[in-house]
Amino acid sequence: MIKVVEEVDAYTLTPNNALHIRANCNFTDQFGRGRRIGEEWLVKYDDTESYIPDVTEEVVNEVQLTVLSHHQYCVVVNPLGDDGRPRLGCRELRKGPKTFFLHPGEKFERGIQDAIILESDEALLVTAQEEFDDITEDGSKVHRTPGDRWMIHGPTDYIPRTEIGNIQRRKATPLNENEGIYVRNVQSGQVNQYSTV
Numbered sequence: 001m002i003k004v005v006e007e008v009d010a011y012t013l014t015p016n017n018a019l020h021i022r023a024n025c026n027f028t029d030q031f032g033r034g035r036r037i038g039e040e041w042l043v044k045y046d047d048t049e050s051y052i053p054d055v056t057e058e059v060v061n062e063v064q065l066t067v068l069s070h071h072q073y074c075v076v077v078n079p080l081g082d083d084g085r086p087r088l089g090c091r092e093l094r095k096g097p098k099t100f101f102l103h104p105g106e107k108f109e110r111g112i113q114d115a116i117i118l119e120s121d122e123a124l125l126v127t128a129q130e131e132f133d134d135i136t137e138d139g140s141k142v143h144r145t146p147g148d149r150w151m152i153h154g155p156t157d158y159i160p161r162t163e164i165g166n167i168q169r170r171k172a173t174p175l176n177e178n179e180g181i182y183v184r185n186v187q188s189g190q191v192n193q194y195s196t197v
Contacts, residue, residue: 010050011059018044018101019051020060027056040104041084060104068096068112073159075109076102091162118154121172125151129165 011019021043023035031047035056042063043051053059068074072095079092086105094100102108116124128144136142137153144150144163151170152158160167173181175194184191 008052010052011062012050013043013045013048015045016065018042018063018065019053020063020104021053022058022060022104023056024058025056027054029057030054042101042103044101063101066100066102066112068094068098070097071115071117071157072096072112073115074112075162077107077109078105080106093159093162095159115157115159116167116169118152118156118158120155122154123151123170123172124158125149125168125170126160126164127166128163130163132161132163134161 013019019042021041023037023039025037027035029035030051035041040060066074074094076092076094077090078086078088079090080103081087086103088105091109118124126149128146128148131143131145134142134144137156175181181194182191183194
């Protein structure tokens with residue numbers, strides 16, 4: 001005897017949405033790919049325009065396309081590796097202009113952010129939290145280690161790397177005639193005087 005358990009409507013897919021699917025058992029999906037129990041993946045418009053999930057599949061949710069403009073960026077935690085599995089604990093910087101779907105296991109660290117826009121009288125004091133090779137404003141290569149601090153001078157649009165930790169915005173200090181300031185080097189303790197005279 002045949003019993004109808006549930007009627008399922010097809011999901012309509014567009015270039016702007018995708019389906020997050022989870023396998024409930026080991027099987028071969030509608031596209032001929034072998035799936036293992038608990039495995040999760042996306043079905044996109046490139047795969048099919050409409051999708052009816054199999055009885056061995058569960059639709060977790062619908063995923064919307066992420067769009068980054070020219071001055072936007074985001075950091076994705078647990079990004080997908082070349083083997084199609086999340087690289088747990090890793091972080092990946094994605095700069096605009098770019099469009100993509102967050103794959104199962106991936107998540108935003110702090111959402112979509114705007115690039116830091118610096119005027120000619122502004123700068124950023126940045127601190128490295130991981131070791132990496134940096135390219136400076138003049139194009140030279142510098143090796144950074146955790147704790148290193150340096151300045152990024154404007155005018156520029158700045159998108160911090162994932163290896164950058166603390167960021168502090170600084171503004172140029174204008175000095176009138178006969179004014180001066182003392183500046184202490186935090187590493188050596190040496191004090192320098194700057195004045196307009």
